[in-house]
Amino acid sequence: MRIVSELVASTISTELAAMSSAIALVFLLFQLLLAVASAVPDSSCLTKCGDVDIPYPFGVGINCSWGIRFNLTCDEVETGVKKPFLFNVEVHSISLLMGQLRFLNPISSACYNTNYNNVTYTSWWINFEDTPYRFSDLHNKFTAIGCDTLAYIIGSHESNISYQSGCVSMCEDEESIVSDSCSGMGCCQTSIPKNLKFYEVSFDEYFNNSAIWRFSRCSYAVLLDAEWFEFQTSYITTTQLMQINSGGRVPVVIDWAIGNETCEVAKLNLTSYACISNSSDCVESSNGPGYLCNCSKGYQGNPYVSDGCQDINECNLQPNPCSDGICQNLPGNYSCDCPEGKHGDAYNGTCIPNQKLSLAVKAVIDDCATLCCFLDTHENIAEPKEKQYPEVLFMSSKDPPRSLSQYPTRLSA
Ligand SMILES: *[C@@H]1O[C@H](CO)[C@@H](O)[C@H](O)[C@H]1NC(C)=O
Ligand SMILES: *[C@@H]1O[C@H](CO)[C@@H](O)[C@H](O)[C@H]1NC(C)=O
Ligand SMILES: *[C@@H]1O[C@H](CO)[C@@H](O)[C@H](O)[C@H]1NC(C)=O
Ligand SMILES: *[C@@H]1O[C@H](CO)[C@@H](O)[C@H](O)[C@H]1NC(C)=O
Ligand SMILES: *[C@@H]1O[C@H](CO)[C@@H](O)[C@H](O)[C@H]1NC(C)=O
Numbered sequence: 001m002r003i004v005s006e007l008v009a010s011t012i013s014t015e016l017a018a019m020s021s022a023i024a025l026v027f028l029l030f031q032l033l034l035a036v037a038s039a040v041p042d043s044s045c046l047t048k049c050g051d052v053d054i055p056y057p058f059g060v061g062i063n064c065s066w067g068i069r070f071n072l073t074c075d076e077v078e079t080g081v082k083k084p085f086l087f088n089v090e091v092h093s094i095s096l097l098m099g100q101l102r103f104l105n106p107i108s109s110a111c112y113n114t115n116y117n118n119v120t121y122t123s124w125w126i127n128f129e130d131t132p133y134r135f136s137d138l139h140n141k142f143t144a145i146g147c148d149t150l151a152y153i154i155g156s157h158e159s160n161i162s163y164q165s166g167c168v169s170m171c172e173d174e175e176s177i178v179s180d181s182c183s184g185m186g187c188c189q190t191s192i193p194k195n196l197k198f199y200e201v202s203f204d205e206y207f208n209n210s211a212i213w214r215f216s217r218c219s220y221a222v223l224l225d226a227e228w229f230e231f232q233t234s235y236i237t238t239t240q241l242m243q244i245n246s247g248g249r250v251p252v253v254i255d256w257a258i259g260n261e262t263c264e265v266a267k268l269n270l271t272s273y274a275c276i277s278n279s280s281d282c283v284e285s286s287n288g289p290g291y292l293c294n295c296s297k298g299y300q301g302n303p304y305v306s307d308g309c310q311d312i313n314e315c316n317l318q319p320n321p322c323s324d325g326i327c328q329n330l331p332g333n334y335s336c337d338c339p340e341g342k343h344g345d346a347y348n349g350t351c352i353p354n355q356k357l358s359l360a361v362k363a364v365i366d367d368c369a370t371l372c373c374f375l376d377t378h379e380n381i382a383e384p385k386e387k388q389y390p391e392v393l394f395m396s397s398k399d400p401p402r403s404l405s406q407y408p409t410r411l412s413a
């Protein structure tokens with residue numbers, strides 16, 4: 001297996017935008033490689049790098065990951081501090097069950113220099129072409145910050161269809177900035193399409209802060225996790241934004257998937273099929289081609305390793321799913337039974353003592369014969385727990401006696 005990674009220049013021309021004098025590149029390009037179903041990663045593989053958990057199919061080193069595409073490096077960024085990287089991008093967190101990870105995405109900027117009457121641009125791009133990664137359309141928003149700002153996002157889908165969008169943010173003075181709200185006064189946001197694999201930022205040269213540099217010298221733009229982001233006025237009037245995560249890096253949500261096939265096709269080749277645990281299911285990716293694995297209902301763990309999905313013991317959960325019934329754990333499920341001497345709906349915790357027709361009860365029945373009394377001795381009938389009924393059930397004449405079929409049946413878990 002040969003790994004070839006070569007630097008390619010951006011092929012997307014940006015007539016709209018001034019090209020930057022300082023372009024820094026985030027580069028991600030993997031040579032196409034067939035996914036190789038590796039055995040369970042052995043115990044020498046790292047499961048954590050710094051504070052970040054690294055679940056398989058991710059791993060540090062190709063012998064610990066599901067092929068080259070999930071291979072991370074764990075670098076010491078300063079003495080005693082380790083961080084995981086996918087090529088040169090820092091991985092902030094990995095979500096196995098949602099098929100996501102969070103990167104720290106560097107912020108692009110355009111800053112006006114009063115001394116020289118020119119603008120310093122720093123623009124970043126990321127290329128996920130031929131990788132299992134794509135920007136999450138549901139979680140991310142392209143976000144521009146500034147008071148004389150027109151920022152463009154340039155992208156492409158897998159099929160190389162180019163995509164361009166952007167947003168504009170204007171404000172005349174500090175007072176007109178709407179804090180806490182990214183609504184076009186100091187901050188603007190726009191959505192991105194599904195399956196976005198390439199991303200680049202550029203700025204329009206005619207929106208360059210030259211008229212407002214006294215309170216705002218820079219414009220910023222980045223694709224970021226919209227849930228994480230909270231706009232603050234100080235991002236415009238100070239350099240605070242560029243200090244986030246040492247050097248102006250913000251979380252962006254990346255969706256990942258296994259391969260580029262549907263579940264149906266992937267299951268045909270068990271050698272390369274990734275959902276190898278017992279009691280695991282295949283789930284189609286919701287953003288682009290490929291699939292994900294998940295543990296079946298009632299199981300939890302890692303579906304990508306053999307026997308990774310373990311039965312959940314529902315009876316140990318708080319609160320107990322059977323309430324005061326007797327809980328029995330089953331593979332992928334549980335059952336509830338009423339204790340001996342009681343009957344009812346154990347799943348709903350409504351076990352009531354079995355009834356015996358005593359003389360006292362009979363006397364009550366005789367006494368209230370004219371009142372429309374109803375005595376029910378059927379084993380399976382349960383009443384809601386809150387009503388503390390006596391052993392004999394009285395019902396008002398407006399409610400006719402219920403037939404058995406009107407009683408709720410068992411709760412299906
Ligand atoms: C899927 O990936 C394989 C290699 O991993 C590649 O050969 C094939 O062309 C890809 N298919 C599509 C439809 O992209
Ligand atoms: C993959 O892992 C190897 C170690 O097995 C490492 O040397 C290499 O840099 C990694 N490649 C990437 C692209 O992270
Ligand atoms: C991966 O495993 C193979 C076979 O066990 C071994 O030859 C190779 O050196 C290992 N590579 C790394 C980077 O550990
Ligand atoms: C996997 O299962 C968990 C728990 O049932 C669920 O929250 C999650 O959304 C599932 N993931 C996918 C990709 O369906
Ligand atoms: C701005 O102009 C000065 C002086 O001409 C020059 O040294 C500097 O490199 C320029 N900066 C940019 C970003 O063009």
Ligand SMILES: *[C@@H]1O[C@H](CO)[C@@H](O)[C@H](O)[C@H]1NC(C)=O
Pocket residue numbers: 011129158159160
């Ligand atoms: C998309 O463009 C890149 C570079 O421009 C090229 O390497 C790649 O093969 C293209 N992909 C498709 C599916 O056309």
Ligand SMILES: *[C@@H]1O[C@H](CO)[C@@H](O)[C@H](O)[C@H]1NC(C)=O
Pocket residue numbers: 117118119205206207208210
């Ligand atoms: C800044 O933008 C103005 C128009 O808003 C333009 O006239 C000027 O040339 C631009 N300056 C630079 C350095 O790009």
Ligand SMILES: *[C@@H]1O[C@H](CO)[C@@H](O)[C@H](O)[C@H]1NC(C)=O
Pocket residue numbers: 034035036037269270271272
């Ligand atoms: C199944 O996958 C393995 C590993 O990727 C590959 O070597 C093999 O050719 C595939 N078999 C078929 C029938 O596609």
Ligand SMILES: *[C@@H]1O[C@H](CO)[C@@H](O)[C@H](O)[C@H]1NC(C)=O
Pocket residue numbers: 278306
């Ligand atoms: C799990 O799978 C293995 C084979 O991979 C099988 O031997 C075992 O019986 C399975 N366990 C369960 C609980 O199904």
Ligand SMILES: *[C@@H]1O[C@H](CO)[C@@H](O)[C@H](O)[C@H]1NC(C)=O
Pocket residue numbers: 345347348408409410411412
């Ligand atoms: C359990 O009780 C809830 C409300 O307490 C009710 O909605 C539900 O239908 C009951 N389920 C069964 C199976 O009795």
Ligand SMILES: *[C@@H]1O[C@H](CO)[C@@H](O)[C@H](O)[C@H]1NC(C)=O
Pocket residue numbers: 297298332333334411412413
């Ligand atoms: C769990 O048990 C309940 C009640 O016996 C049943 O209705 C349900 O289908 C079972 N669920 C699974 C996943 O087996």
